[in-house]
Amino acid sequence: MTTAPPDGAREDQHPHSAELYERACRVIPGGVSSPVRAFRAVGGTPLFIARAAGAQVVDADGRSYLDFVGSWGPLIAGHAHPAVIAAVTQALTRGTTYGAPCAAEVELAERVVASYPAAEQVRFVSSGTEAVMSAIRVARAFTARDLIVKFAGCYHGHADHLLVAAGSGLATFGKPSSAGVPAAFTACTRVLPLDDEAGVAQLFEREGANIAAVIIEPVPANHGLLPQRPEFLQALRRITREHGALLVFDEVISGFRLARGGAAELLGIAPDLATFGKVIGGGMPVGAFGGARRIMARLAPDGDTYQAGTLSGNPVAMTAGLATLDLLVRESGWQRLEARGAELERLLQPVLAKAPFPVHLVRLGSLFWLSFHEAGAPRTAATLTEREIARYAALFHGMLDRGVYLPPSAYEACFLSLAHTATDLTRFTSALGASLAAIA
Numbered sequence: 001m002t003t004a005p006p007d008g009a010r011e012d013q014h015p016h017s018a019e020l021y022e023r024a025c026r027v028i029p030g031g032v033s034s035p036v037r038a039f040r041a042v043g044g045t046p047l048f049i050a051r052a053a054g055a056q057v058v059d060a061d062g063r064s065y066l067d068f069v070g071s072w073g074p075l076i077a078g079h080a081h082p083a084v085i086a087a088v089t090q091a092l093t094r095g096t097t098y099g100a101p102c103a104a105e106v107e108l109a110e111r112v113v114a115s116y117p118a119a120e121q122v123r124f125v126s127s128g129t130e131a132v133m134s135a136i137r138v139a140r141a142f143t144a145r146d147l148i149v150k151f152a153g154c155y156h157g158h159a160d161h162l163l164v165a166a167g168s169g170l171a172t173f174g175k176p177s178s179a180g181v182p183a184a185f186t187a188c189t190r191v192l193p194l195d196d197e198a199g200v201a202q203l204f205e206r207e208g209a210n211i212a213a214v215i216i217e218p219v220p221a222n223h224g225l226l227p228q229r230p231e232f233l234q235a236l237r238r239i240t241r242e243h244g245a246l247l248v249f250d251e252v253i254s255g256f257r258l259a260r261g262g263a264a265e266l267l268g269i270a271p272d273l274a275t276f277g278k279v280i281g282g283g284m285p286v287g288a289f290g291g292a293r294r295i296m297a298r299l300a301p302d303g304d305t306y307q308a309g310t311l312s313g314n315p316v317a318m319t320a321g322l323a324t325l326d327l328l329v330r331e332s333g334w335q336r337l338e339a340r341g342a343e344l345e346r347l348l349q350p351v352l353a354k355a356p357f358p359v360h361l362v363r364l365g366s367l368f369w370l371s372f373h374e375a376g377a378p379r380t381a382a383t384l385t386e387r388e389i390a391r392y393a394a395l396f397h398g399m400l401d402r403g404v405y406l407p408p409s410a411y412e413a414c415f416l417s418l419a420h421t422a423t424d425l426t427r428f429t430s431a432l433g434a435s436l437a438a439i440a
């Protein structure tokens with residue numbers, strides 16, 4: 001079996017990326033602005049991207065790749081979609097930030113409220129991390145309780161109190177949790193396994209009176225893709241309600257991707273609060289959180305819960321989000337993405353059946369994950385063995401050599417966009433077949 005090349009082994013093929021990486025490592029820790037970008041789990045030099053359009057990214061050495069990372073979720077319309085670029089370009093000529101309210105944020109808020117019934121009001125921030133931080137704060141204020149329940153394998157951004165058993169970034173580096181987070185900060189966080197109603201019920205029996213909120217990715221997509229049984233999510237809804245705790249859906253990935261109304265729409269479950277990011281910003285830095293008016297009323301300036309941001313509701317970013325949502329509605333985006341996902345699934349079945357070792361496809365709409373777990377696709381945050389990780393690393397490089405860019409970690413989901421054509425899916429499938437055969 002081929003294993004991952006050691007760091008730098010492929011520098012000859014990517015001299016410009018290698019040179020940039022060397023410069024970056026001198027001035028940026030690990031040479032990257034976000035850890036999973038560093039290729040540590042697959043070996044080799046990270047590609048520096050020079051430009052991108054549609055489903056293609058082009059690296060600093062001029063090589064093109066069919067992209068299934070999609071900037072980790074935002075680019076549901078593909079890279080540099082003409083409608084988004086035109087709207088953003090127009091917005092830029094009117095200034096980049098005002099530090100005052102603007103029409104675009106009202107329009108985007110109206111769009112969110114109309115799409116996501118559980119969000120009667122919404123507030124914008126600049127990242128998913130901030131959205132979750134703020135939602136947790138308002139949940140604690142509203143309930144006058146301190147405890148937060150999260151699930152192992154779910155990622156909710158990098159705020160201190162949620163950085164426990166937090167998905168791919170930490171799993172990739174074999175760390176359950178981060179240094180620099182005082183034990184006191186996570187003392188109010190409880191972590192439970194996914195897929196286990198009894199565990200939730202037991203915790204609520206013990207500590208229910210102190211639990212402010214249960215937060216979950218309704219479709220966990222940060223430790224591979226771990227679709228949950230609807231009964232489990234229904235149980236969360238029931239138990240939180242019984243105990244006066246809030247249910248928070250972290251829809252930073254699933255929101256506006258799986259359906260117009262996110263995972264909440266697919267599941268038919270209304271959370272008390274929801275967080276958004278990625279798609280809602282159309283490739284610009286945007287996060288949002290929303291919920292019932294009576295909860296959101298706790299926020300300053302009306303309420304006693306402080307939350308703010310210099311660039312929140314940024315006019316350019318709001319415009320990118322609006323253009324993206326318009327496009328999804330106008331082009332029946334969600335139906336088309338589902339059709340494309342189904343087509344990919346059909347194409348992949350015979351290839352995966354012939355794979356020299358078990359590979360399972362997990363898919364929901366435009367989100368998919370190639371699970372390298374020999375035992376099958378898990379429903380909880382299971383750890384991959386060294387052998388399984390080495391196989392993924394070999395696949396990753398096999399695909400890269402064939403011009404396909406996959407996430408550089410076996411724990412990351414892949415993203416389809418409206419820019420992926422039938423031809424792209426066929427190309428992906430044959431590259432996958434060839435790459436898997438080469439690993440055997």
Ligand SMILES: *Cc1c(COP(=O)(O)O)cnc(C)c1O
Nearest residue numbers: 127128129155156157250252253
């Ligand atoms: C990406 C992500 C976040 C964090 O968003 P950032 O914009 O990276 O801060 C939070 N929750 C989920 C579910 C995510 O996938």
